[in-house]
Amino acid sequence: MDVFLQTLVAGVLKGGLYALIGAGMTLIMGVMRIINLAHGQMMMVAMYITYVCFHYWGLDPYLALFISMPALFLLGVGIQKYTLNPLLKAESLLPENQVLMTVGIGMVLTEVIRFIFTSNYLSVKTGYSDAAFFLGRISFSVALTIAFGIACAITAFLFWLLVKTDLGRSIRAVAQDEEAAALMGIHVERIRSTAMGLGAALAAAAGTLLLPVYYLYPDIGGPFTRRAFIITVLGGLGSTVGAIGGGLVLGLAEAFGATYIGMASEEMVGLIIFLAVLLFLPEGLKRLTRV
Amino acid sequence: MNVLQRILPPRLRPIALFAILSLLPAAVRSPYFLHLMILVLLWVAIGAGWNILAGYAGQVSFGAAAFFGAGAYASGLLAVKAGMSPWWGLAVGPAVAVLLAFPFGALTFPLRGAYFALATLALGEIMRHVATIWESLTEGMVGILILRTFASESPYYYMALALAAASVGCVEWIVRSRLGFYLVSIREDQDAAASIGIPTTRYKMIALSLHALLTGMAGALYMCYMGYIDPKVAFSLHDISIMAILVTIVGGVGTAYGPVLGAFVMVFLQEAFRTGGFGALDAVNKALEWRVLDWAIPYIKQAHVLAFGVLVVIVILAMPNGLLGGWARHKGRKRQAAVCSE
Numbered sequence: 001m002d003v004f005l006q007t008l009v010a011g012v013l014k015g016g017l018y019a020l021i022g023a024g025m026t027l028i029m030g031v032m033r034i035i036n037l038a039h040g041q042m043m044m045v046a047m048y049i050t051y052v053c054f055h056y057w058g059l060d061p062y063l064a065l066f067i068s069m070p071a072l073f074l075l076g077v078g079i080q081k082y083t084l085n086p087l088l089k090a091e092s093l094l095p096e097n098q099v100l101m102t103v104g105i106g107m108v109l110t111e112v113i114r115f116i117f118t119s120n121y122l123s124v125k126t127g128y129s130d131a132a133f134f135l136g137r138i139s140f141s142v143a144l145t146i147a148f149g150i151a152c153a154i155t156a157f158l159f160w161l162l163v164k165t166d167l168g169r170s171i172r173a174v175a176q177d178e179e180a181a182a183l184m185g186i187h188v189e190r191i192r193s194t195a196m197g198l199g200a201a202l203a204a205a206a207g208t209l210l211l212p213v214y215y216l217y218p219d220i221g222g223p224f225t226r227r228a229f230i231i232t233v234l235g236g237l238g239s240t241v242g243a244i245g246g247g248l249v250l251g252l253a254e255a256f257g258a259t260y261i262g263m264a265s266e267e268m269v270g271l272i273i274f275l276a277v278l279l280f281l282p283e284g285l286k287r288l289t290r291v
Numbered sequence: 292m293n294v295l296q297r298i299l300p301p302r303l304r305p306i307a308l309f310a311i312l313s314l315l316p317a318a319v320r321s322p323y324f325l326h327l328m329i330l331v332l333l334w335v336a337i338g339a340g341w342n343i344l345a346g347y348a349g350q351v352s353f354g355a356a357a358f359f360g361a362g363a364y365a366s367g368l369l370a371v372k373a374g375m376s377p378w379w380g381l382a383v384g385p386a387v388a389v390l391l392a393f394p395f396g397a398l399t400f401p402l403r404g405a406y407f408a409l410a411t412l413a414l415g416e417i418m419r420h421v422a423t424i425w426e427s428l429t430e431g432m433v434g435i436l437i438l439r440t441f442a443s444e445s446p447y448y449y450m451a452l453a454l455a456a457a458s459v460g461c462v463e464w465i466v467r468s469r470l471g472f473y474l475v476s477i478r479e480d481q482d483a484a485a486s487i488g489i490p491t492t493r494y495k496m497i498a499l500s501l502h503a504l505l506t507g508m509a510g511a512l513y514m515c516y517m518g519y520i521d522p523k524v525a526f527s528l529h530d531i532s533i534m535a536i537l538v539t540i541v542g543g544v545g546t547a548y549g550p551v552l553g554a555f556v557m558v559f560l561q562e563a564f565r566t567g568g569f570g571a572l573d574a575v576n577k578a579l580e581w582r583v584l585d586w587a588i589p590y591i592k593q594a595h596v597l598a599f600g601v602l603v604v605i606v607i608l609a610m611p612n613g614l615l616g617g618w619a620r621h622k623g624r625k626r627q628a629a630v631c632s633e
Contacts, residue, residue, distance in 0.1 A: 087608065104602075107597075226416065
């Protein structure tokens, strides 16, 4: 029973961070209707920014959020403005060019980082990296619990932004109907860039929050991109609530898979869930929650 | 009518290309160059297969590695586990790949667009994980090592050439056949195609089977030629699935000779970066008194994956329809301009 509860806790804590990754991806998906296959790589860049902040300036990873998130916001806006927006105008046989473009961007990000930092494993060791507290016989990692809390706060902020502000309304309007939004005087291209920037900043937050408990190397982006698209499809494309549910489901599934089947199958579990969702619940959790 | 057209009418050009390629091993003795050419020809076959599925039928798959790996592993496992000649793999590999294509298609064909792309990507990755975890069958990350039958490169070269020629011929035949028109109609508008009575799922399945057949055959030949595979090599997302897409997109999606051009460009460009301009950079460095390039060369050689990524970005931005597609459009525009001025 203890093992079960411990796994449950680990899964939920990890799921909170996955929800952050998924929310960013689903925001991009909703507005641009493309799958951003560079999402994990953006997160990786944010992790390296955090590493630099910590290693050279001694900045605590949680404070580094204030550097990594704006930095990635700018990176996302730049990517959208200079690589993805021009593609929308180009005539091509295959509309999937944009997806392929994000793959190329992901490769460029990974290799530039490898160029600067080499492939060596790096890590950020803070005082609380290995600390844990106990509730009953269940241990909670301090770093992951704080990360979970901040992730919840950021998600709440995202909801406030999307529901209450003008910018959020514009983003939702573009996601619903681009042409109608343009007719209402919304600058669609700018909203696209902003949405991409926000998505990148959310990925950055997840990366920075994960860093105290994770090790870091340039290829870490790939597995997280895969997780991000699994979460997005699981939640129903473009649904923020669904993405949060999807993040939790994936976190739990990976945790239980690792505990009861074996560490090697951690990633397989996610991919199999992904296929099962595509087959049996093609609209994802969105269909169940209707949000 | 220009001079080129009078000397070599378009109908004869493929034959001329084939003749030049088949005389190549006699003219060039360098095993290194032949090795590169074998890789080019294998990519021609894979690119042609992907082109049938994506360029004609419009189903952009990120899962070519699943079939490449299935073909390669079928061939390698026959040699290692059953003690048969790996050459049986050339028959068994494609068969296994096509058998794999049926569940693959059944799973993915109900999906469209980005969903389809993601599902194929996931299937390719699942195959890689299975090959890594199922160590009793595949030896896991240790990989499979067999001995090459021939020491020289040229027998492999001719086999790869035959495969590449057959693939391009297959595409040429499809373009002219009813099948090709069906596939293009599915690409242009699947619902409209279905509404005029084209069984879309069946024809997508045929395109996928051809894709699997050619890719699996290339995988089996790769195994026989290179003598070593592991899950990272044979099921690689970037080096197989994405490369298959790039070869076709660089050359020209939906054109019979696009993948041929694309394979040449991609393989030689990658190799040029890996080797620092085929040693030209080293030579320049030696010739210079002041060794400015000393520190730069190792970086340039390291940057071949970066160059690959930058190339993806540039190609998609500048030539969304590839070299051949862009060329045809350019000629079309010139013709249009000529007609207008008349």
